[in-house]
Amino acid sequence: MNVETPQGTVHVHRTGTTGRPLLLLHPLALSGAVWDPVARYFADTHQVLAPDARGHGASTWDGAEFGVADMAADAAAVISALDAGPADVVGLSMGASTALTLAATRPELVHRLVLADGTAYYGDDAVPVWAERAERATTVERSKQLDFQRDRWFAAPYLAAHPDEVERVCEIFLKTDSAAHGAACRALGGLDARGQLSAVTAPTQVLVGEEDYATPPAMSEALAAGISGAQLRILEKTRHLSLLERPDVWPTLFGGAA
Structure with a gap:
């Protein structure tokens, strides 16, 4: 499924055809395909929509700089294209920052919200730190970035027990356009959504x-402290891609029993 926006085409991995829309927003330098196991799990209860961010996966990108607010606008366009909102929205890492911005600026489109391993602000040194990461993303061969990525993504026991899933995620990373990866790094460096937390009503x-x-x-x-009524859960022995590492959490995302 493709959604046309003024900025280009957003490609959406679509699974399931009935129920409330479930929007899954992916981490930096990956694509909506990273959500495939989660999408299959929810396909019986939701219309699952996993868009590729600008320049990631099969989504187009004009090469211009963009921010997290722009990615949130793309996400809003995906929900609006179905004319079936509000949607349940799950964001992981970069996707969590995008989901937060979406929920704060377009609350009528978000029914329930899950923010996993994300932030509203990366700190006072975010701009230079993320500029350095953008430089690495665009100048270092992608295969030589994998050791750094694997260590951030998954805890050691998961790396050892699930090599096929780790390899699947690595392949998505290798296929990601380096220039888009760098632009998304700079977008995260410029993120400051701390003032938007109180606007989240979902x-x-x-x-x-x-x-x-x-x-x-x-x-x-x-x-969690800034969003009224938010519930916080810290997952033991888990690293950055928590919702891939911990499928036992999927049944609890929307208030199910643990």
């Missing part, structure tokens, strides 16, 4: 891996 669950050092638990604690 019931919100905040999740974070206990061992996540990309967006440490303190960042999720700040999200």
